[in-house]
Amino acid sequence: MDFCLGSMKTENLDVRSAGEMAEMSPPQSARFLVLFDFDETMVSESSDDAVVRAAPGQALPAWLRAAFRPGRYNEHMQRILAYLWEQGVTEESIRREVERIPATPGLPALLDFLRSHRRDFECVVLSDANTYFIEAWLQRAGARQLFLEVITNPASFDADGRLALLPFHSHGCPRCPENMCKQLVLQEYLLRRLRERGGDFQRVFYIGDGANDVCPSLVLREQDTALARRDFPMHRMLVDMRPGAFKASVVPWASGEDVVDCLRKFVEDR
Structure with missing residues (x-):
């Protein structure tokens, strides 16, 4: 399985220095893994x-909106990006709209907490967005160094100035969109890090909001925690799951401070 590593040089994004790259690498002995979804988890x-706000009239034409098919959003977004390019929308305009997206409530406090406990937490973004959007937003927020990897659909600007988006992989999971099964990605990441670290993480924390965050949460163990944004699809689906179908504990959150309260208990429990 190919991974879109956070250390990958994405065209038109700032290149990090060797010192910054070293800062991004937590100790191999980090006890806990924290995985973040991006859309509506890190950003509001x-x-x-x-990005549609960069389009003429800040809206898409009806024919393009009608072209969406369930489970094929990556393909639909490819058409949207092609349309923006045809309309003369520049990289600068796209990046400006991405950078303007507000963080979810309390996210700065959560990121500050994780920065102050870098020896305890290894942080990763696992998202069905794309490399360009996530890298641009994290860099603007001054948070890129906190994350060891950004795992998402590859996207970069080509020589013609078009933002080219690709699917992350193909898979056969019936629960997930055709371009990414987060459960398969998470399983591969955990196996790879097990070999690299020489041991498992004591606990895994998965922070998400959407229906596609349920599938990866199904591989969490009893000692792990699914942090589901309160009253969003992930939370509702986990609450409705039949008893015994889900091993990890479920902690709802409405702000980053709620997540800090959850994580702090495990840092203090030494």
């Missing part, structure tokens, strides 16, 4: 929706 809306 879908980054795909935000």
Whole structure:
């Protein structure tokens, strides 16, 4: 399985220095893994929706909106990005809209907490957005160094100035969109890090909001925690799951401070 590593040089994004790259690598002995979804978890809306504001009239034509098919959003977003390019929308305009997306409530406090406990937490973004949007937003927020990897659909600007988006992989999971099964990605990441670290993480924390965050949460163990944004699809689906179908504990959150309260208990429990 190919991974879109956070250390990958994405065209038109700032290149990090060797010192910054070293800062991004937590100790191999970090006890806990924290995985973040991006859209509506780290940022307050879908980054795909935000970019539409760069279109003429800040809206898509009806024919393009009608072209969407369930489970094929990556393919639909490819058409949207092609449309923006045809309309003369520049990289500068796209990046500006991405950088303007507000963080979810309390996210700065959560990121500050994780920065102050880098020896305890290894942080990763696992998202069905794309490399360009996430890298641009994290860099603008001054948070890129906190994350060891950004795992998402590859996207970069080509020589013609078009933002080219690709699917992350193909898979056969019936629960997930055709371009990414987060459960398969998470399983591969955990196996790879097990070999690299020489041991498992004591606990895994998965922070998400959407229906596609349920599938990866199904591989969490009893000692792990699914942090589901309160009253969002992930939370509702986990609450409705039949008893015994889900091993990890479920902690709802409405702000980053709620997540800090959850994580702090495990840091203090030494």
